[in-house]
Amino acid sequence: MEVSPRLLVVRRGQEEESFHRGRAVVATAAGEKVLTLGAVDAPVFPRSSIKPIQAIPLVTSGAADKYGFSGAEIALACGSHGGSPLHVATAKSILKKIGSSHDALECGVHWPLDSGESRALAARGEKPTTLHNNCSGKHCGFLAVGAVRGLDTVGYTDASHPIMREVTNAISLMTGAELVESQACVDGCAIPAFSMPLVSVAAGFARLGAGEGLSPSLACSAKRIRTAIVQNPIMLSGKGRVDTSITAECHGEVFVKSGAEGVMAASIPALGYGLAVKIDDGAQRAATAVMANLLLQVLQKHSLVTTKAKSVLEGHARFRLKNWNGADVGSVEPVSLAGS
């Protein structure tokens, strides 16, 4: 097995304390590899990084139009939110529009991903519901597809349910990956999880960002989704969280979406590029830093980086570590991206 390259180093003082290996790829909508690090044709579970593509049927089915989805609501369907009152209210708003309730959500319950929101919920004497699940927006989108199609949504998270089949088909069309229903694994929120080549995730994000190589209907849906994301980045994850921060601060130049187990996907619409990173060990800190560094290199090479975006991406790619007293104790630094 090919050993993945070292992509990120964590130092204490000047000494190396930990490091992360992983794979990364920049690809075009046609699937052409612009830059590769490691085995980019080997499989990855894109997990939540694929959410913006899983939201395609929400638009292509006509549900977003019929129920009058706002941009914020479409963006929430693409996000892994932190469980803030704004996120919960937005999910509730979708359910009201489609005449459903949070009891219909099959994503399960967990305390808000954002620890501050989690404590705030506890301080209000409340407990989390399915609405606080980071995937609730996506699941509201699935219910909307079911509503517009007139389907019974019970069991909608099963790979063989018509809603999931529509979602799986959209992923195939967008990424070019062949997905076999009988080989579906299960994601944290109960829906099917398919593995696919890492480069396919990047190609999917290239198409999502630029609309190239897609049917008119898909291209139109992709545009609506990326517009919703770029205009409502707070719905992607939340205040102070990575996806929101990078997408908001790079205002339209790039959008990103992270997934569990060290995955991150991104799009640079102006170049028609998609990017995908998978850290071998599943560490999110590394996926974020490696993707930020990769975005920075690509944008700089094409003289596309603004001062603001440069500052934000550099801040995620390379930073000092502080202890609880705020003292400097070390650093996180990307390894040079030689590429191949």
Place this chain on the structure above:
Amino acid sequence: MEVSPRLLVVRRGQEEESFHRGRAVVATAAGEKVLTLGAVDAPVFPRSSIKPIQAIPLVTSGAADKYGFSGAEIALACGSHGGSPLHVATAKSILKKIGSSHDALECGVHWPLDSGESRALAARGEKPTTLHNNCSGKHCGFLAVGAVRGLDTVGYTDASHPIMREVTNAISLMTGAELVESQACVDGCAIPAFSMPLVSVAAGFARLGAGEGLSPSLACSAKRIRTAIVQNPIMLSGKGRVDTSITAECHGEVFVKSGAEGVMAASIPALGYGLAVKIDDGAQRAATAVMANLLLQVLQKHSLVTTKAKSVLEGHARFRLKNWNGADVGSVEPVSLAGS
């Protein structure tokens, strides 16, 4: 650079989703290597795994005797606690005995490591203090050393302060590692962090567990510390947390202590063995599983494992992954420990 072996695989369904590389060693008090995986002479920052050894001066200085430390209080000085009311009360009790207060603690403030305790604190309308810092017990122990020595404790976390010099000296004596004050890095709780060969951490835990090769004073202190830990495992981390769980369920056969960035140290007193694991990428989930698997292999080889310990260690070494609905979605599995 030697590539560390794969030690743990995380699967989604039957497919590999992530994996961890790392280093592990089983050593005797004399520093003899019984089993090695990867570069075990290469350095590691033991971080909090070294706490039971950092607590040695609390006993050797006479502070534990003078101030009448209970076993629970000594164990808290060796722990990275979850910030429960019991942990906070125990830290307060130490401070009262030595005539100090939490204002003297220089460890910094953070919300309890245990997310349930963190929400409970918020639900009570309270905010964390230095007492909730997972290292507060250790720092109370340092203040006790300062009190019995009649020292001004302001700035006690500096590598050049007499308390820290006594602690650093104890680490050197117990591990055999040469520690140079001017090369100290800084830990999360502000005290010096020294790197040392991974095998030195294992040798230190072998000596802590068996007392071999130590001066009478050190051997006596080591015995008091390991007795306190084994009799009060709840102080090591907390209910439902790894260090407490393994140490409690193996009642005396082994004790373990984890550290940040994927470190775990352990002792099997009956064999005079110490064990140390460092996961390259710093993942705690891997350090725990790899150490549990290693302990299981060693105990089984020597026919020392009880039914209860076997069940507990197997549960940490290899388990099924569930999603928010409780459905089975994958597994965590150790890679066969061929050793060298």
